[in-house]
Amino acid sequence: MGSHYKGHEYVVYVGTYTDKNDPDDPATKSEGIYAFKTDSLTGAFTPVSVTSNIKNPTFITIDDNQDYLYSVTETGMEPDNSEGNIYAYKIDKQTARLDLVNVQPTNGLGPCYISINSKEPKCVVVANYGSGSVALFPVSDNGSVGNMIGFNSHAGSSVNQERQEAPHAHFSDYFILGKDETYVFSADLGTDKLYIYKIKSNSLQLSLTREIKLHDGAGPRHLTYDDSKKYIYLLNELDSTVTVFDWDNNMEIIQTVTSLPNGYSEESFAADIHISPSGKFLLATNRGHDSIAVFAIDQSNGQINIVGHTPTQGEHPRNFAMIQGAKNDTSLVFAANQDSNNIVTFELNETSGELTPNGQIVSVPAPVCIKPLHASGLYNIY
Secondary structure: OOOOOOOOEEEEEEEEOOOOOOOOOHHHOOOOEEEEEEEOOOOOOEEEEEEOOOOOOOEEEEOOOOOEEEEEEOOOOOOOOOOOEEEEEEEOOOOOOEEEEEEEEOOOOOEEEEEEEOOOOOEEEEEEOOOOEEEEEEEOOOOOEOOOOEEEEOOOOOOOOOOOOOOOEOOOEEEEEEOOEEEEEEEEOOOOEEEEEEEOOOOOOEEEEEEEEOOOOOOEEEEEEOOOOOEEEEEEOOOOEEEEEEHHHOOEEEEEEEOOOOOOOOOOEEEEEEEOOOOOEEEEEEEOOOEEEEEEEOOOOOOEEEEEEEEOOOOOEEEEEEEEOOOOOEEEEEEEEOOOOEEEEEEEEOOOOOEEEEEEEEEOOOEEEEEEEEOOOOOOOO
């Protein structure tokens, strides 16, 4: 890049839906996993590659060394009824292309979330939405995913007869406090429960340690936590609320707030939640209201207060991602608008919490999941 360049280079991988396409609309013809290059100054996306021959790669995760990418295939929902899979890929650090390593069944239907523990022993954990289960798989040194070694099926239902007729695990991610304190959180939209598993290093089994019941009709979907790992922020899809827990105080619920503007009564479903790079703000997406809610985090007690709502300049915002911006005290936010087939870049003021679009929009068919990687000068695509 020229001497005018002041940003850091990133590669961004985007997971999509490939079978929710409108045959009359060429813009929705997704081929699979898309790779782009961007930077922390402009947030402009430039296409790099597409990985095809994978159906509905709706959620992806990448190991800490940025060597391997793992994607679930969200299949097995009606009328498909075939089991979902994990696709393991080697990341080519010269071209950002993905080379298939292996495929492993998830032992469930409609897998919608995957995360990796890159520390030994390496494992990936998957949430099977359709069958309401969580599954654990070992990862070898060559990146391949082995046969399932841990599994648990959730049970029960809740008050929403359409969406909560059965368990629907929507999230599975690690919460690591120390060498022998590795937990997995799983949010289940169907049972209105947050499940906490402990992984014992000697057995690599999912040992259920606790079930936390949320308020009826909440529909727990995704969660995040602060750097101190004291406060847990759970986003509830069905009633568009954020529930705040205190891990150090036996996961006491200390706050529940709406992610929507006061008085908004039209249909909307919360989707994704993350803490900004500075740790000062919590962001969440609303599908229907089509906005990103920004909350200020009270550093003294973990509670959140609404700053405002910013339209996503698209329809049905799902996942979003954030990177530290090149400009002082700013972060960049990349929001995936699934139904308008675009990703929009925003600037977050890390002092005020003001979130504004910076004018960068890229067309991507049915984008669902966004994962940025710091390029670290390893890629020849710049």
